[in-house]
Amino acid sequence: MRITDMITRKRDGQALTDKEIRNFIDGYTSGTIPDYQMSALLMAIYFRGMTEAETAVLTDCMAHSGEMLDLSRFGDLSADKHSTGGVGDKTTFIVAPLAACLGCKTAKMSGRGLGHTGGTIDKLESIPGYRTSLGGAEFLSQVERIGVSVIGANADLAPADKKLYALRDVTGTVESVPLIASSIMSKKLAAGAKNIVLDVTVGSGAFMKTKENAEILARAMVDIGTRCGRRVTAVLTDMDQPLGRCIGNALEIEEVIAFLRGDDRGLDDLREVSLTLAAHMASLARGIPADAAYKEAETAWKSGRAYETFLAFITAQGGDADWIINPGARKKAPYETVAVAEHTGYLSHMNAEEVGITAMMLGAGRQKTDDKIDPLAGIRLLKKAGDTVSKGDPVAVLYTSDKALLPAAERRFSAALEYAAEKPAERAHILGEIAGDLQEK
Numbered sequence: 526m527r528i529t530d531m532i533t534r535k536r537d538g539q540a541l542t543d544k545e546i547r548n549f550i551d552g553y554t555s556g557t558i559p560d561y562q563m564s565a566l567l568m569a570i571y572f573r574g575m576t577e578a579e580t581a582v583l584t585d586c587m588a589h590s591g592e593m594l595d596l597s598r599f600g601d602l603s604a605d606k607h608s609t610g611g612v613g614d615k616t617t618f619i620v621a622p623l624a625a626c627l628g629c630k631t632a633k634m635s636g637r638g639l640g641h642t643g644g645t646i647d648k649l650e651s652i653p654g655y656r657t658s659l660g661g662a663e664f665l666s667q668v669e670r671i672g673v674s675v676i677g678a679n680a681d682l683a684p685a686d687k688k689l690y691a692l693r694d695v696t697g698t699v700e701s702v703p704l705i706a707s708s709i710m711s712k713k714l715a716a717g718a719k720n721i722v723l724d725v726t727v728g729s730g731a732f733m734k735t736k737e738n739a740e741i742l743a744r745a746m747v748d749i750g751t752r753c754g755r756r757v758t759a760v761l762t763d764m765d766q767p768l769g770r771c772i773g774n775a776l777e778i779e780e781v782i783a784f785l786r787g788d789d790r791g792l793d794d795l796r797e798v799s800l801t802l803a804a805h806m807a808s809l810a811r812g813i814p815a816d817a818a819y820k821e822a823e824t825a826w827k828s829g830r831a832y833e834t835f836l837a838f839i840t841a842q843g844g845d846a847d848w849i850i851n852p853g854a855r856k857k858a859p860y861e862t863v864a865v866a867e868h869t870g871y872l873s874h875m876n877a878e879e880v881g882i883t884a885m886m887l888g889a890g891r892q893k894t895d896d897k898i899d900p901l902a903g904i905r906l907l908k909k910a911g912d913t914v915s916k917g918d919p920v921a922v923l924y925t926s927d928k929a930l931l932p933a934a935e936r937r938f939s940a941a942l943e944y945a946a947e948k949p950a951e952r953a954h955i956l957g958e959i960a961g962d963l964q965e966k
């Protein structure tokens with residue numbers, strides 16, 4: 526089979542066979558197919574798309590390109606969640622302990638942030654002592670005992686995706702539904718959970734800017750997971766403005782701690798999204814209705830059991846208990862500035878991607894993979910879209926360890942805000958749900 530024949534067939538809109546897709550992925554991962562041919566195929570897929578069957582085979586090959594984690598010891602209770610990305614998205618740290626309280630076993634492998642979205646592992650590393658790398662036995666035994674462990678994804682998990690994603694990033698082929706769906710689902714399948722809840726974000730801080738496109742991506746991922754024998758639900762959530770009030774690594778963990786201790790002031794979005802995702806994990810794992818699971822999740826949060834589970838999980842991985850329990854033990858960024866409203870009226874829109882870029886400019890994220898993170902940098906939002914403001918009112922506090930970064934960041938943040946005389950329409954936090962239909966024997 527000639528590689529160029531496969532490229533031209535896809536270019537001309539034909540479907541590739543299972544064997545052709547497997548040859549391509551195996552050849553590219555092992556280095557026998559060069560970047561220029563893979564780039565041409567990716568561009569052909571970008572323009573011509575893939576059938577459901579082609580996408581499922583592509584995902585399966587990518588998942589099997591490396592280690593496949595075996596979570597069978599947890600039976601039906603293994604449950605994972607994945608967000609397609611956002612700004613201020615700290616739901617994993619709330620959802621996984623809540624799901625553990627509801628009986629789920631979450632063995633989660635997460636990544637670092639790049640660009641405007643933060644990374645789960647960077648956030649965890651802002652907790653002194655936290656170990657993001659555990660041996661397989663310790664990882665699974667913690668999940669058995671506490672119900673949750675979160676570590677950094679190692680290089681052996683879906684290595685084909687790592688190579689392909691890096692190539693897509695530089696060839697203008699990221700924004701393709703079959704390529705995004707196979708990239709995300711290959712990692713989820715390799716990570717082994719029987720139950721998968723996908724948080725598909727929609728809006729200015731998300732990959733998918735419209736609900737229609739988010740639904741297409743969600744449906745594609747749910748279908749892949751179902752074809753591969755997993756129970757999958759996708760929840761469409763609003764990411765048109767940052768989630769919660771804090772953006773930045775330590776700031777987000779501090780917000781999580783306050784929330785888990787019962788303080789949800791100004792955090793309706795974070796509460797609703799987190800409880801909904803945890804409820805769907807338990808609903809899939811235990812076969813109970815999602816609304817009953819939601820009530821259980823609410824009780825686990827309000828009673829403080831989710832906080833106790835969070836504390837147990839973080840300290841089991843070496844995180845400093847005093848840092849969690851005692852706000853006085855946490856360092857603050859040495860420099861801060863207050864961004865103020867430039868108009869009087871309603872804050873009508875806050876562009877989440879621009880706010881994420883501002884946090885990155887302050888040191889909270891990286892533009893290149895080897896950039897160093899400032900764990901204390903970030904933004905605390907004092908106002909959100911829909912709030913009334915008078916010119917000169919404080920809207921946010923910007924934090925950094927490098928004073929020179931403040932002026933440009935403040936300008937960028939202010940430019941991300943829009944004002945109006947009329948109250949903007951309220952956006953729902955949960956925009957839809959798409960459930961898979963796995964036929965189980």
Ligand code: URA
Pocket residue numbers: 609610690699704705706708709
């Ligand atoms: N996240 C991924 O893991 N892959 C993509 O292609 C897009 C977002």
